[in-house]
């Protein structure tokens with residue numbers, strides 16, 4: 592294999608990027624996992640790190656960088672010889688008010704306008720938000736409170752996102768479209784928390800807040816500005832039902848069922864994630 596066949600994975604140490612790297616390597620591809628602390632140094636804020644990451648690569652997995660950088664990065668990638676871009680984005684992005692989630696909106700635009708083969712992965716909330724990220728500490732403390740109005744969501748496993756990304760980065764000809772990547776079944780947060788509590792053998796409460804109560808709780812935690820606005824919009828999109836339909840795209844791309852939330856919960860509970 593030559594350098595020309597290498598694949599750049601931005602966010603290569605992150606929740607999806609490290610699994611995209613593993614999936615590609617397992618399939619025999621050469622990968623440059625790139626981030627500030629990863630195998631190949633890449634910093635969105637330091638353009639001097641970009642050329643070495645991009646030069647001679649044939650495809651790139653784009654975890655959105657700061658607004659104002661994504662289009663530039665895509666152009667530099669294409670100039671350096673990259674022929675395919677796959678961007679990670681969020682489920683329901685097409686329904687978001689203009690100006691919301693500017694990083695992901697810009698990453699979507701950057702790959703669409705790149706002039707090379709592209710795909711967008713619009714993922715539901717990750718299973719791993721419950722185990723590695725936002726919701727793990729509240730669950731361990733016994734109370735998760737979010738403004739969901741009981742609307743269901745087909746949460747998705749990062750392992751499925753990574754395998755879809757690896758397939759799109761390496762498969763024959765891309766059709767230039769957005770893939771909705773979800774789990775197999777939609778259910779409310781209250782049910783998700785009940786499954787986690789049962790599997791962990793402990794009491795965990797889910798509190799369905801009003802939007803006003805949610806904003807008050809975020810402010811009390813010191814969350815303000817763009818971060819607060821983004822969280823509020825996330826749950827507006829959820830309550831409007833834009834994230835609620837299970838999609839067939841994992842099955843279409845991978846030829847198998849997506850990982851079920853119950854299986855994820857059993858694995859994590861056995862590891863003591865919420866104990």
Ligand SMILES: NC(=O)c1ccc[n+]([C@@H]2O[C@H](COP(=O)([O-])OP(=O)(O)OC[C@H]3O[C@@H](n4cnc5c(N)ncnc54)[C@H](OP(=O)(O)O)[C@@H]3O)[C@@H](O)[C@H]2O)c1
Pocket residue numbers: 601602603604605606607608625626627628629633634635636654655679680681682694695713714715716717720
């Ligand atoms: N969580 C969800 O449910 C969900 C659902 C849909 C879409 N998304 C989208 O998914 C994206 C996040 O992807 P992820 O969860 O795979 O990543 P992640 O776990 O949030 O990790 C972020 C990655 O970006 C790298 N990074 C951070 N700052 C950087 C910088 N200045 N320069 C270069 N690299 C930098 C980090 O590595 P270093 O620290 O080594 O630099 C890390 O690899 C976001 O755009 C989010 O909106 C998330």
